[in-house]
Amino acid sequence: MNNQEEPTLSILVVDDHKLVSEAVANFLSSSSDFNVALCNSFQEAESFIKENGPIDVVLLDLVMPDMKGMDSIASIIKLNEPGAVVLFSGTANPHDLNAALELGCMGLIPKSLPLKSLESAIRLVSTGEVFVRASQNEPSAKGSTESFTERDLLVLSKIAEGKTNKEIAWMIQVSEVSVKSYVRKICMILGATNRASAAVRAKQLGII
Numbered sequence: 001m002n003n004q005e006e007p008t009l010s011i012l013v014v015d016d017h018k019l020v021s022e023a024v025a026n027f028l029s030s031s032s033d034f035n036v037a038l039c040n041s042f043q044e045a046e047s048f049i050k051e052n053g054p055i056d057v058v059l060l061d062l063v064m065p066d067m068k069g070m071d072s073i074a075s076i077i078k079l080n081e082p083g084a085v086v087l088f089s090g091t092a093n094p095h096d097l098n099a100a101l102e103l104g105c106m107g108l109i110p111k112s113l114p115l116k117s118l119e120s121a122i123r124l125v126s127t128g129e130v131f132v133r134a135s136q137n138e139p140s141a142k143g144s145t146e147s148f149t150e151r152d153l154l155v156l157s158k159i160a161e162g163k164t165n166k167e168i169a170w171m172i173q174v175s176e177v178s179v180k181s182y183v184r185k186i187c188m189i190l191g192a193t194n195r196a197s198a199a200v201r202a203k204q205l206g207i208i
Helices: 018-029 042-052 069-079 094-103 115-126 142-146 150-160 165-172 176-190 195-204
Strands: 009-014 034-039 057-060 084-089 107-110
Touching: 009 018, 009 042, 009 115, 018 034, 018 115, 018 150, 018 195, 034 042, 042 057, 042 069, 057 069, 057 115, 069 084, 069 094, 084 115, 094 107, 107 115, 150 165, 150 176, 150 195, 165 176, 176 195
Parallel strands: 009 034, 009 057, 057 084, 084 107
Antiparallel strands: none
């Protein structure tokens, strides 16, 4: 390691919320030490690994529509050997985490972890160390969710999918001006400065 450049690490971000995965991937890509790719479904991730070979570190969202619990986690761990797979989620109870660890998962990186700390956690996992925070208690989203109407949550979910205001307006049959109002309200409740940060914050809190 003395005076030698560290090898570039291949990172695969697997998350079905496009804005969240893109925000994380964009941040990690800013480091010359990381070669980052992203997939928006478990099936897409499996195909990517089969085509490209094992990834140094796979950040795997625990809750996605096409995942089948621990069977999916076991499958991708085996497929990605000898690379590491670490859960990257805002929702993971101790039972699920322990089960995943027994399967060979390299721990849990919570989505509430600051992005700068995320980089350090990935480097740690890439060395073969397990990353588990002393406290994996999730932030309570109860107060935040109670502030949202069903329409607010629908708009928020579409924002996280990467839909534009115009697309959301067409999908929920309201004006684009109305969608902009919903977005402003959502950002205000979440303390977010823009659409992307609102999606990330909502995902961290387990709202979407």
